[in-house]
Amino acid sequence: MQSAASPQWVRSPDDLTARARLRDAAIDCFAQRGFAASVREIAQRAGVSQGLIRHHFGGKDNLRAECDEEVFRRFREIKGEGLAMSPGQAIGMLSQLEEFGPTFVYILRSVLDGGVVGRAFVEHLIVDTELFMEQAVRAGTVRESRDPSGRARYLVTSALGSMLVQLTLSPEIDLSDVGNAIQRLTGAFALPSLELFTEGLFVDRSMLDQYLMQIPDPPAAGRDIHPPA
Amino acid sequence: MQSAASPQWVRSPDDLTARARLRDAAIDCFAQRGFAASVREIAQRAGVSQGLIRHHFGGKDNLRAECDEEVFRRFREIKGEGLAMSPGQAIGMLSQLEEFGPTFVYILRSVLDGGVVGRAFVEHLIVDTELFMEQAVRAGTVRESRDPSGRARYLVTSALGSMLVQLTLSPEIDLSDVGNAIQRLTGAFALPSLELFTEGLFVDRSMLDQYLMQIPDPPAAGRDIHPPA
DNA sequence: CGGAAGGCTATACAGCCGTATAGTTTCTTG
DNA sequence: CAAGAAACTATACGGCTGTATAGCCTTCCG
Structure with a gap:
C-alpha cells in the first residue's frame, strides 16, 4: 500500500497535460453525473474547449475507454497486486x-x-x-x-x-x-x-x-x- | 394467487383503449430499452402517433408515473396482499x-x-x-x-x-x-x-x-x- | 529569423430528444 | 341529422447531443 501521502496520480491540475486533465475531468463527471455526461460538460470542467476532446481522443467512446483503463489502473495500484x-x-x-x-x-x-x-x-x-x-x-x-x-x-x-x-x-x-x-x-x-x-x-x-x-x-x-x- | 389462466391485465391489444395500449407499450419499452426510451419509440410500438402521448398523459414524466402505478399494481395483484x-x-x-x-x-x-x-x-x-x-x-x-x-x-x-x-x-x-x-x-x-x-x-x-x-x-x-x- | 507541427478554439452540422400547435377524423349526444 | 366534444395525426420548434471543419496561436527546430 501507499504511504499516508497522496498517491502519485493526485497532483496539482496545472502539472498535468491538458490530455490528462481532460481524462481526469471525464472520470469526475462520469462518476458524478453518470456516463450520460456530455463532452461539453467534461471540457468545461477541464477548462478547455470541447473540440480538444475530439482532437486528443477522437470521440467520446475512446475517452471513456481511456477512463476505464485509468480507473482500473488506480484500483490495482491502491489495492496492491x-x-x-x-x-x-x-x-x-x-x-x-x-x-x-x-x-x-x-x-x-x-x-x-x-x-x-x-x-x-x-x-x-x-x-x-x-x-x-x-x-x-x-x-x-x-x-x-x-x-x-x-x-x-x-x-x-x-x-x-x-x-x-x-x-x-x-x-x-x-x-x-x-x-x-x-x-x-x-x-x-x-x-x-x-x-x-x-x-x-x-x-x-x-x-x-x-x-x-x-x-x-x-x-x-x-x-x-x-x-x- | 391467480388461476392458471392469464391474469386480467393480459388481453388482446385490440381490446384495450389507446390510452392503455400506450401505457403498456411504454412499460414494455422501458423494460426492454431502459427509461431513456423515446416517446416516438413508445408511440410506434403502440401503433399510434407520438402526439397522442402528450394528449393523454401530458408528457413523458406523467406517462412514466402511470407506468409505475400500473406495474406496482400488477405486482401487488399477483403477489397477493x-x-x-x-x-x-x-x-x-x-x-x-x-x-x-x-x-x-x-x-x-x-x-x-x-x-x-x-x-x-x-x-x-x-x-x-x-x-x-x-x-x-x-x-x-x-x-x-x-x-x-x-x-x-x-x-x-x-x-x-x-x-x-x-x-x-x-x-x-x-x-x-x-x-x-x-x-x-x-x-x-x-x-x-x-x-x-x-x-x-x-x-x-x-x-x-x-x-x-x-x-x-x-x-x-x-x-x-x-x-x- | 522563419516555417512547419501540433495544441487548441470557434463554429457549424446533422440527428435525436421532449414538447407545442394546428388541423383532421371519429364518436357521442341532444 | 347536426353539432360539439373528444380522439388522433402531422408538423414544427427549441434545445441538447456527438461530431466535423477551418483556422488561430504557441512552440520548437533548422
Whole structure:
C-alpha cells in the first residue's frame, strides 16, 4: 500500500497535460453525473474547449475507454497486486481514501452500467475473495465449502449488490461522500451479517440435507464436509 | 394467487383503449430499452402517433408515473396482499410467470434507476420478509435475531442486489427471458446460500462476540439469544 | 529569423430528444 | 341529422447531443 501521502496520480491540475486533465475531468463527471455526461460538460470542467476532446481522443467512446483503463489502473495500484483481502476489507479501505472517492464511484457506476471496468472489478474481487477464503479455511477460521468458487461469487455479489441497492434507493445520499455512506451501510449491516456468518439462519440441517440429497452431483468436492452432529 | 389462466391485465391489444395500449407499450419499452426510451419509440410500438402521448398523459414524466402505478399494481395483484412469503419464493414465483416478464424487468430497472417503484418494491419485500421470518422463528425453523428488521433488510438487499449485479454484468443474458436467467442464478447460488444459512461461515463465535462486546447497545432485543455452548 | 507541427478554439452540422400547435377524423349526444 | 366534444395525426420548434471543419496561436527546430 501507499504511504499516508497522496498517491502519485493526485497532483496539482496545472502539472498535468491538458490530455490528462481532460481524462481526469471525464472520470469526475462520469462518476458524478453518470456516463450520460456530455463532452461539453467534461471540457468545461477541464477548462478547455470541447473540440480538444475530439482532437486528443477522437470521440467520446475512446475517452471513456481511456477512463476505464485509468480507473482500473488506480484500483490495482491502491489495492496492491498480490495482497489478498476480504471484499469487506477492500471496499472499506478503498472507500475511506479521500482522493479515491470519484474513482470508486466511477467503478460502482460501471457495475450498474454493465461496463467493462465494473465487470473486471467484480471478477477481481471474486478471485481475491476465493483466495482469501482458502487461506482462512486453512487457518481454521472459516468452514470449508462444497463449492468454494460459487461461495466466493455469492459472497461478493451479495455484499456489493446489497450496497448498490441501498445506495441507489437512498436519494438522500450524496455520491460525493461515498466513504461516509459505505461506512454507515456496513455499520447497519454488521450485526445481521455477523449473526448470519456465525450462527446461520436455520436451526436445523434439513433444508441443506434435502438439497444435497436431491441433486446428483455437487459442483465440487465431497458432500460430507460437516458430518451431522 | 391467480388461476392458471392469464391474469386480467393480459388481453388482446385490440381490446384495450389507446390510452392503455400506450401505457403498456411504454412499460414494455422501458423494460426492454431502459427509461431513456423515446416517446416516438413508445408511440410506434403502440401503433399510434407520438402526439397522442402528450394528449393523454401530458408528457413523458406523467406517462412514466402511470407506468409505475400500473406495474406496482400488477405486482401487488399477483403477489397477493396478505400472503407473506420469503423473498426467494416471491422472486422465483414472479419470474416464472410468462406474462409477468416485462413487468418484472421494469421493476429491476426501476431499482437500478432509483425510481419510486424500485424503492416501493424493495421496501415491500423487506416488510414481507420480516413478517415471514417472524413466523418462521415462532415455528422454530429459523433462529431469532438480535435485530429482526436489520436482518430482513440485509437478506432482501443481498439477494436482490446479487441478482442485479449478476444480471447487469452478464451481457449474454437477454432481458426478454428473465425467468430463465433468474432460475439459472438461483440454481448456481443454491448450494452456497444453503451452506451459509445452515452452517454459517465462521467456525467459532469470536467475531460475533467481539462485536457484541464492543458496541454499547444492540439495535434491538437482548444480546444473549443463543447462549454459548 | 522563419516555417512547419501540433495544441487548441470557434463554429457549424446533422440527428435525436421532449414538447407545442394546428388541423383532421371519429364518436357521442341532444 | 347536426353539432360539439373528444380522439388522433402531422408538423414544427427549441434545445441538447456527438461530431466535423477551418483556422488561430504557441512552440520548437533548422
